[in-house]
Amino acid sequence: xxxxxxxxxxxxxxxxxxxxxxxxxxxxxxxxxxxxxxxxxxxxxxxxxxxxxxxxxxxxxxxxxxxxxxxxxxxxxxxxxxxxxxxxxxxxxxxxxxxxxxxxxxxxxxxxxxxxxxxxxxxxxxxxxxxxxxxxxxxxxxxxxxxxxxxxxxxxxxxxxxxxxxxxxxxxxxxxxxxxxxxxxxxxxxxxxxxxxxxxxxxxxxxxxxxxxxxxxxxxxxxxxxxxxxxxxxxxxxxxxxxxxxxxxxxxxxxxxxxxxxxxxxxxxxxxxxxxxxxxxxxxxxxxxxxxxxxxxxxxxxxxxxxxxxxxxxxxxxxxxxxxxxxxxxxxxxxxxxxxxxxxxxxxxxxxxxxxxxxxxxxxxxxxxxxxxxxxxxxxxxxxxxxxxxxxxxxxxxxxxxxxxxxxxxxxxxxxxxxxxxxxxxxxxxxxxxxxxxxxxxxxxxxxxxxxxxxxxxxxxxxxxxxxxxxxxxxxxxxxxxxxxxxxxxxxxxxxxxxxx
Amino acid sequence: xxxxxxxxxxxxxxxxxxxxxxxxxxxxxxxxxxxxxxxxxxxxxxxxxxxxxxxxxxxxxxxxxxxxxxxxxxxxxxxxxxxxxxxxxxxxxxxxxxxxxx
Numbered sequence: 001x002x003x004x005x006x007x008x009x010x011x012x013x014x015x016x017x018x019x020x021x022x023x024x025x026x027x028x029x030x031x032x033x034x035x036x037x038x039x040x041x042x043x044x045x046x047x048x049x050x051x052x053x054x055x056x057x058x059x060x061x062x063x064x065x066x067x068x069x070x071x072x073x074x075x076x077x078x079x080x081x082x083x084x085x086x087x088x089x090x091x092x093x094x095x096x097x098x099x100x101x102x103x104x105x106x107x108x109x110x111x112x113x114x115x116x117x118x119x120x121x122x123x124x125x126x127x128x129x130x131x132x133x134x135x136x137x138x139x140x141x142x143x144x145x146x147x148x149x150x151x152x153x154x155x156x157x158x159x160x161x162x163x164x165x166x167x168x169x170x171x172x173x174x175x176x177x178x179x180x181x182x183x184x185x186x187x188x189x190x191x192x193x194x195x196x197x198x199x200x201x202x203x204x205x206x207x208x209x210x211x212x213x214x215x216x217x218x219x220x221x222x223x224x225x226x227x228x229x230x231x232x233x234x235x236x237x238x239x240x241x242x243x244x245x246x247x248x249x250x251x252x253x254x255x256x257x258x259x260x261x262x263x264x265x266x267x268x269x270x271x272x273x274x275x276x277x278x279x280x281x282x283x284x285x286x287x288x289x290x291x292x293x294x295x296x297x298x299x300x301x302x303x304x305x306x307x308x309x310x311x312x313x314x315x316x317x318x319x320x321x322x323x324x325x326x327x328x329x330x331x332x333x334x335x336x337x338x339x340x341x342x343x344x345x346x347x348x349x350x351x352x353x354x355x356x357x358x359x360x361x362x363x364x365x366x367x368x369x370x371x372x373x374x375x376x377x378x379x380x381x382x383x384x385x386x387x388x389x390x391x392x393x394x395x396x397x398x399x400x401x402x403x404x405x406x407x408x409x410x411x412x413x414x415x416x417x418x419x420x421x422x423x424x425x426x427x428x429x430x431x432x433x434x435x436x437x438x439x440x441x442x443x444x445x446x447x448x449x450x451x452x453x454x455x456x457x458x459x460x461x462x463x464x465x466x467x468x469x470x471x472x473x474x475x476x477x478x479x480x481x482x483x484x485x486x487x488x489x490x491x492x493x494x495x496x497x498x499x500x501x
Numbered sequence: 502x503x504x505x506x507x508x509x510x511x512x513x514x515x516x517x518x519x520x521x522x523x524x525x526x527x528x529x530x531x532x533x534x535x536x537x538x539x540x541x542x543x544x545x546x547x548x549x550x551x552x553x554x555x556x557x558x559x560x561x562x563x564x565x566x567x568x569x570x571x572x573x574x575x576x577x578x579x580x581x582x583x584x585x586x587x588x589x590x591x592x593x594x595x596x597x598x599x600x601x602x603x
Contacts (some may be wrong), residue, residue, distance in 0.1 A: 005521060009577055013561055140521075142508035162543065166508060173575060177596050178562020187601070200603040208601070236603045264602045271600030290602035304600040331597055 001140035003069040006172060006207045007033050008136060011153055013179055014209050022059050022214040024347060027156045029206070032062060034133035039067030041134060042126065043098055046116050047129045050097040050148070052076040053193060054109070056216040060100050060120045061193045062202045063127060067145055069165070077146045077149040077159075077193040090150060091115065093160065093365070142166035147415060148365060149196055149294050160365035161294045170358035171200065171297040172207050174332040179212035188235040190215040190223055192484070197267055200298035201236055210234065220248035227257040235260065236290070238267035238486030243274045249281050256282050266290035266299070269395065271425065272324050273448045279312055291326030291393060295370075295381055297359040301323065301335065301391050303327030318386060324415060325390040333357035335391055336376065350409065352397055353381045382409055399490055401430035401438050406468055408440060413471070416464045417442060420457065422450035427480050429494040431473060431501040440495040441473035445480060471501050502529040503538070510577065511539040516549045516582030518559045523573040530572060534559070535582020555590075557583040565591040
């Protein structure tokens with residue numbers, strides 16, 4: 001088992017088909033395969049142990065990913081926004097490594113011991129050559145590590161999740177039908193390479209035979225323009241991207257791109273109002289919500305297009321609310337909700353989301369595996385399953401507010417607040433409280449031109465939930481802090497609100 | 502008869518078929534393609550003839566399973582022979598269509 005096999009099959013079946021376009025530069029499956037082979041030879045000759053990439057999306061990303069698999073070294077995409085000491089820590093852990101970066105960083109980092117740096121343009125020029133591909137000679141060792149992904153580190157120091165060939169190949173074989181896309185299909189990849197969804201998007205599209213359209217730097221205007229010019233049919237976005245695309249579309253008159261047939265979103269909690277606006281704007285497109293973690297090789301549950309339509313059209317509250325669920329587990333993936341003692345709980349009860357399946361890694365560099373007895377991985381996400389098996393994820397267990405011995409889920413309170421007509425965005429966190437240990441606090445972003453007082457916000461929560469959930473502190477903010485992958489930086493909200501209280 | 506290791510690749514001795522083992526039972530398996538035992542990828546023996554009863558072909562990207570699902574193969578290169586354990590033909594595994602999620 002080796003990721004290279006996925007590209008080899010695509011190149012054998014559709015070698016002349018366009019696999020990738022980035023800023024007008026086009027590659028076929030056959031060209032990607034040959035380039036991966038030449039790059040693998042370079043990796044082997046250099047004697048490094050890892051291949052790292054510190055760069056935005058470009059054809060160098062899939063080529064370096066597959067070349068690493070071919071050469072039997074882990075591929076390590078690094079967050080290109082990191083600088084200084086944060087980056088130094090990661091470089092220290094990946095070396096000796098071949099590092100692909102923009103020209104400026106390649107020059108600077110190439111002076112470090114154990115770092116052989118190459119500028120992206122030079123790397124690509126060196127592997128894009130005419131002539132036959134090298135003979136396949138990669139190892140078929142399922143346990144070899146294919147990718148290290150440093151998790152986003154919204155809390156604490158970054159950890160490197162290890163994804164082995166068997167995890168990623170299982171994910172692809174279990175979720176993608178080989179060459180199921182038509183030649184007219186194109187997937188817009190706007191998530192960065194260091195995000196698991198960025199890696200998964202490349203692998204899925206290549207195995208499906210779907211042309212990849214890379215967008216190196218996201219903006220809603222560029223995203224919409226690229227959908228138009230490259231006739232994009234499929235796209236995946238994180239919540240902030242979708243919110244910004246929806247804003248831009250509404251500001252520009254609300255005409256959705258004609259070619260877009262399928263729009264998937266995930267990578268963070270999507271506010272219900274954004275989903276509803278997206279459904280109105282992209283009425284003709286299939287919407288899919290994908291839930292997954294770095295440690296699970298991307299998606300483990302999906303709320304598919306039919307689920308979206310059924311929920312949106314229903315008057316039954318328990319069907320309607322599925323719009324804010326993450327759907328049902330993929331075939332080959334099992335989900336269980338467990339109480340703090342590790343016992344499974346029945347439908348409707350809250351607990352920790354635990355997952356089992358071939359694609360689940362649950363492993364970090366230099367640490368013991370987090371896979372427990374029976375193969376179950378505790379995700380540290382809290383949530384519940386409904387009677388029909390739809391999974392509702394309510395945020396990290398660490399974010400649970402413990403108020404006077406009662407566990408309160410920020411997600412539950414946030415969902416209610418997002419239903420308030422004046423509220424555009426919200427974060428609910430715990431703040432120190434003398435009487436209760438922890439108290440509920442809400443940071444609220446109001447819609448443009450909308451008004452609401454703290455008292456009105458508190459009354460709204462009281463109307464919908466038990467009084468223990470009513471925020472004792474409500475602060476209005478111009479915006480909330482997100483990282484570039486669209487993940488709310490809850491720790492920063494907590495720190496700011498703790499100072500106020 | 503041979504032990505099969507998940508993740509390993511095998512090829513047909515009588516046609517172009519290549520497969521990767523996704524899952525395999527613990528013991529020896531009499532895995533055949535086109536009526537003849539599969540071999541390691543590295544083996545370069547003269548090619549025999551396909552048995553006429555085992556000539557339905559394999560399709561790239563399709564998964565093949567035995568009756569109890571303990572054996573599962575992915576066809577990585579197509580050929581003219583059909584896959585079987587002994588005389589029992591492997592079946593095409595129907596894949597559930599999923600929405601593209603990334």
